[in-house]
Amino acid sequence: MTGALSDETAQAWPTDASMADDVLVRVENLVKYFPVRGNGLVRRTVANVQAVDGVSLTIPSGKTVGLVGETGCGKSTLARCIAGLIPVTSGKVYFEGKDITNLKRRVMQPFRREIQMIFQDPYGSLNPRRRVGAIIGDPFAVHKTATGAERKRAVQDLMARVGLNPEHYNRFPAEFSGGQRQRIGVARALALRPKLIICDEPVSALDVSIQAQVLNLLADLQADFGLSYLFIAHDLEVVRHVSDSVMVMYLGRVAESGPGSQVYTKPRHPYTNALLSAAPAADPDAAASRRRIILTGDVPSPIHPPSGCRFHPRCPKAQELCSEQEPQLETKPGDPPAHLTACHFPVEAGENLADAVMRSAL
Amino acid sequence: MSVTEIQFQTQGMESAPAQVIEGRSQWQLTWRRLRHDRMAVASMVVILCVCAAALMAPLVATWTGHPVLTPFPGKGTNAFGNPVGPGTHGFLLGTDNLGRDLLVRILYGARISLFVGLLTTAIAAVAGTSIGLVSGYFGGFVDTLLARFVDAVLSFPVVITALALAAVLGPSLQIVIGVIAFFSWAGIARIVRGQTLSLKEKEYIEAARSIGANPWRIMFVDILPNLLGPILVLSTLYIPTAVAFEATLSFLGIGVPLPTASWGNILAIANDYYQVAWWYVVFPAAALLATTLAFNLLGDGIRDAMDPRTERIFASSKAKRQRRRRTVRQKVAVPAEGS
Numbered sequence: 234m235t236g237a238l239s240d241e242t243a244q245a246w247p248t249d250a251s252m253a254d255d256v257l258v259r260v261e262n263l264v265k266y267f268p269v270r271g272n273g274l275v276r277r278t279v280a281n282v283q284a285v286d287g288v289s290l291t292i293p294s295g296k297t298v299g300l301v302g303e304t305g306c307g308k309s310t311l312a313r314c315i316a317g318l319i320p321v322t323s324g325k326v327y328f329e330g331k332d333i334t335n336l337k338r339r340v341m342q343p344f345r346r347e348i349q350m351i352f353q354d355p356y357g358s359l360n361p362r363r364r365v366g367a368i369i370g371d372p373f374a375v376h377k378t379a380t381g382a383e384r385k386r387a388v389q390d391l392m393a394r395v396g397l398n399p400e401h402y403n404r405f406p407a408e409f410s411g412g413q414r415q416r417i418g419v420a421r422a423l424a425l426r427p428k429l430i431i432c433d434e435p436v437s438a439l440d441v442s443i444q445a446q447v448l449n450l451l452a453d454l455q456a457d458f459g460l461s462y463l464f465i466a467h468d469l470e471v472v473r474h475v476s477d478s479v480m481v482m483y484l485g486r487v488a489e490s491g492p493g494s495q496v497y498t499k500p501r502h503p504y505t506n507a508l509l510s511a512a513p514a515a516d517p518d519a520a521a522s523r524r525r526i527i528l529t530g531d532v533p534s535p536i537h538p539p540s541g542c543r544f545h546p547r548c549p550k551a552q553e554l555c556s557e558q559e560p561q562l563e564t565k566p567g568d569p570p571a572h573l574t575a576c577h578f579p580v581e582a583g584e585n586l587a588d589a590v591m592r593s594a595l
Numbered sequence: 596m597s598v599t600e601i602q603f604q605t606q607g608m609e610s611a612p613a614q615v616i617e618g619r620s621q622w623q624l625t626w627r628r629l630r631h632d633r634m635a636v637a638s639m640v641v642i643l644c645v646c647a648a649a650l651m652a653p654l655v656a657t658w659t660g661h662p663v664l665t666p667f668p669g670k671g672t673n674a675f676g677n678p679v680g681p682g683t684h685g686f687l688l689g690t691d692n693l694g695r696d697l698l699v700r701i702l703y704g705a706r707i708s709l710f711v712g713l714l715t716t717a718i719a720a721v722a723g724t725s726i727g728l729v730s731g732y733f734g735g736f737v738d739t740l741l742a743r744f745v746d747a748v749l750s751f752p753v754v755i756t757a758l759a760l761a762a763v764l765g766p767s768l769q770i771v772i773g774v775i776a777f778f779s780w781a782g783i784a785r786i787v788r789g790q791t792l793s794l795k796e797k798e799y800i801e802a803a804r805s806i807g808a809n810p811w812r813i814m815f816v817d818i819l820p821n822l823l824g825p826i827l828v829l830s831t832l833y834i835p836t837a838v839a840f841e842a843t844l845s846f847l848g849i850g851v852p853l854p855t856a857s858w859g860n861i862l863a864i865a866n867d868y869y870q871v872a873w874w875y876v877v878f879p880a881a882a883l884l885a886t887t888l889a890f891n892l893l894g895d896g897i898r899d900a901m902d903p904r905t906e907r908i909f910a911s912s913k914a915k916r917q918r919r920r921r922t923v924r925q926k927v928a929v930p931a932e933g934s
Binding site: 313316318338341342345346348349350352353354357358359360361362363371372375376418421424425 | 621797798799801802803804805806807808809812816817820821823
């Protein structure tokens with residue numbers, strides 16, 4: 234699958250400021266800390282898990298922004314902050330220019346219709362005790378937009394639209410396969426005709442052939458309804474296939490971001506390089522000829538992130554500066570303006586990072 | 596294989612001719628399993644009989660011509676003024692100390708027992724579920740407050756409280772119901788709170804929040820259906836406790852006041868007559884025992900039927916026989932292959 238997916242990606246990523254009014258969501262310097270409380274009677278906050286630490290991003294309308302990174306790098310937390318499901322520690326989230334950061338539930342209600350989520354686990358995200366019709370009809374019930382026969386018709390239209398049999402209206406989630414369940418989740422997210430759908434690893438739990446189906450469904454829906462997606466995944470090829478622009482996160486910070494074509498073909502951050510080299514290649518010849526960059530060590534604890542550049546303890550190119558000064562996310566010389574990298578010593582074209590890793594390991 | 600090919604293939608499969616199949620709910624599956632549990636079915640029959648008997652109490656009083664409160668001195672008592680035995684002078688189960696028909700009094704007692712058992716359990720289930728849900732879902736200060744309240748209720752000396760209340764207000768049915776209900780909800784609240792704590796972390800609760808559902812909708816539409824099973828089992832097991840508790844309070848003279856018949860107060864007086872009138876003790880006690888036992892067994896049966904892991908217990912004996920035969924065949928087959 235991966236080989237077929239890779240090519241028809243790279244559409245133009247808005248590079249100039251004139252596109253600013255097309256911005257659907259703008260996130261400014263978003264920070265989310267989870268307090269770690271002590272065991273004592275008072276339960277003081279003894280530390281913070283710095284899940285997301287100063288992330289900015291924009292989602293243009295009708296486009297897909299891909300978000301990649303290892304488990305635990307803050308992808309899902311960022312998604313939940315944007316969706317308003319968890320309060321934000323600091324920073325701002327704007328939706329169509331309106332500040333929706335930490336709104337009260339009632340005030341948030343109109344924006345809930347515009348921002349929907351598709352969840353990772355097709356089993357956990359559907360209530361096992363409720364019928365599919367009730368699950369997909371929930372958004373109508375909550376927002377009181379349709380009742381009775383009208384709601385049933387709307388739900389069955391949605392089911393047909395996402396490729397489910399509308400006759401299965403009265404079934405329970407347990408009677409569907411993983412792919413069908415994910416379609417139910419898509420139908421629910423689509424019910425209120427949102428402008429943004431946050432897909433939190435929507436295909437990670439599915440078989441590869443089913444992944445393709447769901448991805449194609451999402452692409453069709455985007456074309457039909459002009460949806461924007463924030464697409465989170467750890468499968469790099471999936472993200473490459475669906476995304477107009479890509480953002481790579483490491484330990485709560487953005488390592489690199491830019492148009493998909495740029496980030497995938499000319500990665501500048503050593504972490505992006507390592508990540509890309511770790512993705513399996515479909516072509517066995519290509520797989521044999523390339524060199525993997527094998528990182529040493531684990532992701533450091535987000536409670537005590539490393540000083541300076543958060544990647545420096547594992548980076549093959551790290552120098553003293555990296556542990557002292559935090560690199561800014563900026564355009565590196567020779568890159569288009571939309572391609573941003575947070576690295577003091579970005580990888581140059583033709584540089585062999587795999588050997589550098591070998592050398593540093595010796 | 597290309598993406599579009601895969602899409603065509605499986606979309607074709609999914610839009611195969613539609614069968615109108617109604618999904619089988621959890622309740623239907625539970626009922627199917629429960630039907631094959633002989634003990635549970637027998638319990639249901641006993642409970643239905645007790646209910647029918649309670650409903651028919653006034654009819655029986657009319658048929659026998661023995662109203663519940665009317666003593667029949669002479670006909671219903673022997674020369675020493677003691678109760679007469681079963682079958683004497685048309686008293687099917689004999690009489691009580693005043694010469695009243697014991698059968699009619701037991702049937703009227705069943706009304707009180709079932710009424711108290713079902714009403715207090717209903718109150719306890721509704722209150723316990725609501726408080727448990729709120730406590731578990733909101734957490735924080737609300738939870739701490741409610742959890743301490745539950746602890747306080749559970750640590751109360753029940754009988755002493757009932758005694759004190761009866762002493763101050765005089766014994767009455769209302770006090771019985773109030774006391775039993777007040778001391779029953781806390782256990783249900785604890786269980787519901789615990790379940791809510793784990794259920795609220797599920798992704799479908801987050802999905803409900805992301806479509807903008809308010810906390811009450813989430814609690815009662817999304818969480819509650821997942822709790823109905825445990826609540827039903829717990830409630831079924833609380834009914835016999837409440838029935839026995841009513842009998843206890845009435846036995847101690849702080850429950851349903853005389854002359855209203857209740858199993859507890861019948862037994863309280865029968866206690867003085869057991870040497871001369873065995874039926875006076877045996878029949879009301881048997882009614883009490885049968886009722887509480889039936890509810891307990893039904894509760895166990897429902898619990899087993901709800902748990903998919905216990906399915907094999909109800910596997911038909913036919914399947915068991917087949918399995919045994921298969922093992923025998925295998926044992927025979929092994930040496931044959933070897934030689």
